Amino acid sequence: MLKFEYTQREIDTVSKFLQNHMLESGVKYLTADQAAELLAKNSILRNDKGPKPGFNFREMLRQGHDGKVARMKGVYQLRPGSRWKIILVDK
Numbered sequence: 001m002l003k004f005e006y007t008q009r010e011i012d013t014v015s016k017f018l019q020n021h022m023l024e025s026g027v028k029y030l031t032a033d034q035a036a037e038l039l040a041k042n043s044i045l046r047n048d049k050g051p052k053p054g055f056n057f058r059e060m061l062r063q064g065h066d067g068k069v070a071r072m073k074g075v076y077q078l079r080p081g082s083r084w085k086i087i088l089v090d091k
Helices: 008-025 032-041 055-065
Strands: 029-031 075-077 084-087
Touching: 008 029, 008 032, 008 055, 029 032, 032 055, 032 084, 055 075
Parallel strands: none
Antiparallel strands: 029 084, 075 084
């Protein structure tokens, strides 16, 4: 099993970038795939670890869900195993 540890600084940077992007773009939510693509395109979080594109971001989400790292703002799943969504948090 692959193991990656994310720092609080990395989590805060990713969270802030995604929230700002959604606010500036008028987007209310992003899927994990959309978020991973944006993060890679803007050199915020690489998209090359793990078995498939977006693994880095999903692993960050999983670690937050499992309590290994802080959870990002606006991240949720409807139920365990369902797709992740990142919603715009009111500012």
